[in-house]
Amino acid sequence: MSVQSAWRAAYRLRLKRRQLLWRALRSRHALQVQHNQTAQIGRGDILLFASMRNEARRLPYFLQHYRQLGVRHFLIVLNDSTDESAEILRAQPDVSVWSTQRSYREARFGMDWMNWLLMRYGRRHWCLTVDADELLVYPGCDTRALPALTGWLEARGASAMAAMMLDMYPEGPLSSAHSAPGDDPTKALPLFDTQGYSWEYQPRFGNISIRGGPRKRVFFAKHPERAPHLHKVPLIKWDWRYAYVSSTHVALPRHLNGGFDLRSGLPSGVLLHSKFLDGALQRAREEKARGEHFTHRDRYNAYYDRISDDPDLSCEHSARYRGPESLIAHGLMRAGDWT
Amino acid sequence: MTVGFIMMCHTALDRAAQVARYWATSGAPVVIHVDARVSEHDYSALGRSLADLEDVSFSRRYKCEWGTWSLVAAAQSAAEQMLDRHREVRHxxxxxGSCLPLRPLSELTDYLAARPYTDFIESVTTTEVGWTVGGIDIERFTLRFPFSWKKQRRLFDRYVEFQRRVGFKRRIPHGLVPHLGSQWWCLTRQTLSAILQDPDRDLYDRYFKRVWIPDESYFQTLTRLYATSVESRSLTLTKFDFQGKPHIFYDDHLQLLRRSDCFVARKIWPKAERLYSTFLAPGNGSSVMAEPNPAKIDRLFSKSIERRTKGRPGLYMQSRFPKKDHENGKTSAPYSIFHGFSDLFENFDGWLAKYVGARVHGHLFAPERAEFAGGEEMFNGCLTDSAVLRDYNARAFLTNVIWNSRGERQCFMSSPRDNQDNNWFTATDPNAQISVISGAWALPLSRMNENFATIRREAARLQKRELDHLEILRSMYVKARVRIWSIAEFIENPMEPLQTIIDEISPRSTRRLTEAPQMVDLAGFGQFLQNLKNQGMQPLVMGDFPLDEGARQTATRRGRPYLVK
Structure with missing residues (x-):
């Protein structure tokens, strides 16, 4: 690539980033404050940002998990939520809540809202941006809290940590995955695929794209190129000039996306994805009707139909989740130099 | 006689205070240097928290920047204060501030009392030191470094390069032999005071002010002038990672630290509550007088560093994304590819499974589906038999199969009909054993019920693919164990090559092959090849197949397995 075209590509990304920041700035009008406790945020606190819809069942464990890791404040956008999420969140001492009825899809799947809150509150903090069905684990997370990780990353001059999303599934059909509010969802969804993931370097954003897991194996066997991406950058030391591009898969500027590169020596994490709790069937029907989730809606109707058929994703070769060490052994995450 | 501690602090002052208190109450005087950049508020809070301890004092504060003279200056003034105020101190x-004592003070004082004139300071000459980052070792002493390595890296590098090119050299003061080593030392009063009260100290200080990272060389060099007995090692356990950053110890390192038998460790994560509460608890310590043994920790660390730098052979994940040909092992275990065998022999995989202790798959890369052994639809690690998923990344599929069946050799069939994406990969993989019967792909074609024009087109296609593959297998880059026969050669004497291949797969079993795999009917094959020729397609990979060979072969051998002694 010539210097000129490299420069042009870099400039295009710069424009893209500015456009995202502008959208983020505009999207602040869409958010109504429900409960603002951000005044509590102290210097160096680790913050968590999420947008969600009707996640009352997952919330108690979600909050517990991340509090235990060392998140000090939660900033949450409720989108069109009709269950008791709002009440649960308002009762928490460390949660600030916004709500919006606007289209999730038009807000770039909620990322405009996230970018706005990150810009407004995330500066100079280590920020986790996750979905309600994602639980972050990283090497040694049962003994080392997040501040130990972020402290190490910072001493290393790293400003982000990459994580792979790992689809968890139950032992029988999806409808059998019962989980009471407050339960660890990996109890109801103990299985995952250890292999069958493929990856490629994507030069535009400088990230390594990962696809695979049970969704690719079962729902996208004919179109692996449409299978969901599994790479994410959930943890970033935020700067107001940063922006997430598509979900938390890719962020700008480009250097934030290099976390999976082995040569960096950085640890990587795994987001345990509890999409397939028994509510997933009902949810798939709803989402298909709402059409708020994918860029190409029509392509994914078949996917929703397949989920509604209540398939059994498990097989005799599925591995059982036994804590972060087992994920390292399978090569799904790594400790890098952080030993 | 006792030991006095100088503590250099800049963050986590509460932890430093905790450690200072531990030492002071055990009977060792402590002089604390607090970085001048620490706020007045925090500094006075630290002072208040230690106000009740007589033997804790604070030295003149310097603004300490990594790699600069300020660190040495701070250590000098703190050392002077220690020697002046505490006459009873011998070491x-x-x-x-992020150090943690791992053994009670009494064990350290006993250890030092048994070695009253020994200086513990890592001090090695620049030619012997293996750990300097950036390749600057003796040049630390002979070049000038006006720019900050951390903040002005580009200027730093350019200026070093410039001085090298110009041939600039600073003169090392007469009598000094540059030595380097860890900045955490334990010196005797004699040596330390000799350094601090040297009549030439001004000269040395002026020189070392412009040396790069003087805290790793000032005391290390000057000690050599005065010490009677130098133990060139640090009593402080420190580890550095791959990039030269100090390793941080967390709660989960507790057992490791305990077993190291070292006196002091750094750096400790300030929130490692379990480490602090365990090691600072009264009565912690072993009854036996053990020699410090950092080697145990070294072993563990080199293991993890090796894994980090090399990865595990054959495990490809997003977390290790090796550059092509920089892999540490393309695959994790040996495997065998049988090319053309299933076309020449009936039920070859069934026959092979009887003779080798291995998992024998059909055509793993067949166009319809991955033919796993036993017709399974799923393989270890949730690999499915879907051809689309497999072909999306054929290489990952193969390495996954090998990785997921570690401990059991994998064999599979191949032919030019199959996906050819892995040809280069397998040919250059030392784990691969590739046996080829070229031209065997034409056998099924010869019995096909199809228009001859279609057959000829298909034959041309397959021959092209096989020729491409053979070219790869004959290239100079091949690392696999490759054997190639044309079909004509092979049927002359099939048992010998088969025996060789099988002996290589399971070298310890000395079993002779007693039963040959059953060959397909070769009648008419020679004629078929002749027909292809007549139609203008030149068969190139079958070898010298005689026109009537097929008929003769089948007449004598069909249905009658022969024995080899």
């Missing part, structure tokens, strides 16, 4: 121990 002075330089520690940092």
């Amino acid at each position: 002075v121990y330089l520690a940092s």
Whole structure:
């Protein structure tokens, strides 16, 4: 690539980033404050940002998990939520809540809202941006809290940590995955695929794209190129000039996306994805009707139909989740130099 | 006689205070240097928290920047204060605010009392030192470094390069032999005072002010002038990672630290509550007088560093994304590819499974589906038999199969009909054993019920693919164990090559092959090849197949397995 075209590509990304920041700035009008406790945020606190819809069942464990890791404040956008999420969140001492009825899809799947809150509150903090069905684990997370990780990353001059999303599934059909509010969802969804993931370097954003897991194996066997991406950058030391591009898969500027590169020596994490709790069937029907989730809606109707058929994703070769060490052994995450 | 501690602090002052209190109450005087950049508020809070301890004092504060003289200056003034104020001190121990004593003070004082004239300071000449980052070792002493390595890296590098090109050299003061080593030392009063009260100290200080990272060389060099007995090692356990950053110890390192038998460790994560509460608890310590043994920790660390730098052979994940040909092992275990065998022999995989202790798959890369052994639809690690998923990344599929069946050799069939994406990969993989019967793909074609024009087109296609593959297998880059026969050669004497291949797969079993695999009917094959020729397609990969060979072969051998002694 010539210097000129490299420069042009870099400039295009710069424009893209500015456009995202502008959208983020505009999207602040869409958010109504429900409960603002951000005044509590102290210097160096680790913050968590999420947008969600009707996640009352997952919330108690979600909050517990991340509090235990060392998140000090939660900033949450409720989108069109009709269950008791709002009440649960308002009762928490460390949660600030916004709500919006606007289209999730038009807000770039909620990322405009996230970018706005990150810009407004995330500066100079280590920020986790996750979905309600994602639980972050990283090497040694049962003994080392997040501040130990972020402290190490910072001493290393790293400003982000990459994580792979790992689809968890139950032992029988999806409808059998019962989980009471407050339960660890990996109890109801103990299985995952250890292999069958493929990856490629994507030069535009400088990230390594990962696809695979049970969704690719079962729902996208004919179109692996449409299978969901599994790479994410959930943890970033935020700067107001940063922006997430598509979900938390890719962020700008480009250097934030290099976390999976082995040569960096950085640890990587795994987001345990509890999409397939028994509510997933009902949810798939709803989402298909709402059409708020994918860029190409029509392509994914078949996917929703397949989920509604209540398939059994498990097989005799599925591995059982036994804590972060087992994920390292399978090569799904790594400790890098952080030993 | 006792030991006095100098603590260099800049963050986590509460932890430093905790450690200072531990030492002071055990009977060792402590002089604390607090970085001048620490706010007045925090500094006075630290002072208040230690106000009740007589033997804790604070030295003149310097603004300490990494790699600069300020660190040495701070250590000098703190050491002077220690020697002046505490006459009973025989050894002075330089520690940092993130150090943690791992053994009771009494064990350290006993250890030092048994070695009253020994200086513990890592001090090695620049030619012997293996750990300098950036390749600057003796040049630390002969070049000038006006720019900050951390903040002005580009200027730093350019100026070093410039001085090298110009041939600039600073003169090392007469009598000094540059030595380097860890900045955490423990010196005797004699040596330390000799350094601090040297009549030439001004000269040395002026020189070392412009040396790069003087805290790793000032005391290390000057000690050599005065010490009677130098133990060139640090009593402080420190580890550095792959990039030269100090390793941080967390709660989960507790057992490791305990087993190291070292006196002091750094750096400790300030929130490692379990480490602090365990090691600072009264009565912690072993009854036996063990020699410090950092080697145990070294072993563990080199293991993890090796894994980090090399990865595990054959495990490809997003977390290790090796550059092509920089892999540490393309695959994790040996495997065998049988090319053309299933076309020449009936039920070859069934026959092979009887003779080798291995998992024998059909055509793993067949166009319809991956033919796993036993017709399974799923394989270890949730690999499915879907051809689309497999072909999306054929290489990952193969390495996954090998990785997921570690401990059991994998064999599979191949032919030019199959996906050819892995040809280069397998040919250059030392784990691969590739046996080829070229031209065997034409056998099924010869019995096909199809228009001859279609057959000829298909034959041309397959021959092209096989020729491409053979070219790869004959290239100079091949690392696999490759054997190639044309079909004509092979049927002359099939048992010998088969025996060789099988002996290689399971070298310890000395079983002779007693039963040959059953060959397909070769009648008419020679004629078929002749027909292809007549139609203008030149068969190139079958070898010298005689026109009537097929008929003769089948007449004598069909249905009658022969024995080899």
